[in-house]
Amino acid sequence: MTPKILSVDDSKTIRLALGRLFRPFACEWRDATNGEEGLAIAIREKPDLIILDCNMPVMDGVAMLRKLREDPELKRTPVIMLTAESGLENLAIVARLGVRDYVTKPFREEELLAKAGRIIPLIPRPGPRTTL
Amino acid sequence: MTPVTHRPDLHRIGESAFVEVLDTLLSLPATVRDPTGLSPVSDALDQITGTVHLAGQRLSGSVHVQLPLSFVARAVQFLTGLDGTSKDAKAVLDDTAGELANMVAGRVAARLAADGYPCSLGIPSVSRGARLPSETQRGMDHGRADLICEGHVLSLAVQCRYAIA
Numbered sequence: 001m002t003p004k005i006l007s008v009d010d011s012k013t014i015r016l017a018l019g020r021l022f023r024p025f026a027c028e029w030r031d032a033t034n035g036e037e038g039l040a041i042a043i044r045e046k047p048d049l050i051i052l053d054c055n056m057p058v059m060d061g062v063a064m065l066r067k068l069r070e071d072p073e074l075k076r077t078p079v080i081m082l083t084a085e086s087g088l089e090n091l092a093i094v095a096r097l098g099v100r101d102y103v104t105k106p107f108r109e110e111e112l113l114a115k116a117g118r119i120i121p122l123i124p125r126p127g128p129r130t131t132l
Numbered sequence: 133m134t135p136v137t138h139r140p141d142l143h144r145i146g147e148s149a150f151v152e153v154l155d156t157l158l159s160l161p162a163t164v165r166d167p168t169g170l171s172p173v174s175d176a177l178d179q180i181t182g183t184v185h186l187a188g189q190r191l192s193g194s195v196h197v198q199l200p201l202s203f204v205a206r207a208v209q210f211l212t213g214l215d216g217t218s219k220d221a222k223a224v225l226d227d228t229a230g231e232l233a234n235m236v237a238g239r240v241a242a243r244l245a246a247d248g249y250p251c252s253l254g255i256p257s258v259s260r261g262a263r264l265p266s267e268t269q270r271g272m273d274h275g276r277a278d279l280i281c282e283g284h285v286l287s288l289a290v291q292c293r294y295a296i297a
Contacts, residue, residue: 010255011227011230011231011234012223012224012227013208013211013212013224013227013228013231014231016211016212016213016214016224017211017212020211020212020213055234055252055253055255056255057255083238084234084235084237084238084239084253085238085241085242085252085253104238105157105231105234105235105238106153106156106157106235107156108156
């Protein structure tokens with residue numbers, strides 16, 4: 001089955017950049033602009049991986065992560081936190097909430113792909129066929 | 133004897149954070165602008181300024197990153213593949229400037245924490261045509277850096293007010 005990835009970030013630039021990064025791989029892509037919207041999509045879509053920003057309006061990433069962990073159907077969903085903050089305090093909080101990994105913005109594309117690839121299969125989409 | 137209070141070097145912290153973000157995110161090398169040189173300074177009207185506030189128990193402050201529109205358009209193209217110069221690109225230009233400021237502020241916050249001043253980041257805000265804050269605000273420490281990147285002048289200001297121990 002094709003893995004489903006949910007990106008939750010209030011920055012449109014980051015959502016577009018991540019969508020572009022994962023486009024060459026066979027995966028379904030969903031995105032949300034804050035934790036509240038992300039949680040609703042997660043409940044409906046049951047993603048295989050969530051890439052979650054920390055600092056967002058309405059509901060931040062840590063609050064969304066707590067809600068995910070309270071939900072019996074979503075509590076084991078792998079989460080990679082993506083944040084501009086690299087404080088040890090934040091790291092400790094999200095580690096307690098069982099995040100699979102943590103990437104600090106700005107990130108190297110290959111670093112995020114490697115971390116995601118350890119959680120879900122990232123299989124290149126077949127290229128366009130050439131007919132003679 | 134009066135105890136010596138260590139104050140972070142905001143100029144050095146801001147400058148290195150700014151260079152690192154440009155290199156990591158956009159793979160663009162930046163050099164420090166020679167203050168005695170004759171590098172062109174763009175009109176403020178062509179600039180976007182991203183601002184992120186810092187808040188901690190021992191410190192409050194802000195990080196401001198001022199970028200020419202043409203540079204931000206290039207960053208939009210690089211990151212998203214969208215044409216940053218199109219008429220309907222205003223929102224994504226603003227968002228990109230805010231996100232760049234956010235990333236620089238994140239690096240600044242990490243270094244301030246290492247110096248004993250942990251703080252968290254606010255949500256980025258963006259303004260057009262605004263000037264960077266001056267060094268004359270009372271009670272604030274100020275760091276300023278100007279970089280040259282791909283022929284553009286990129287500016288940064290970090291301001292911090294420290295709580296009295």
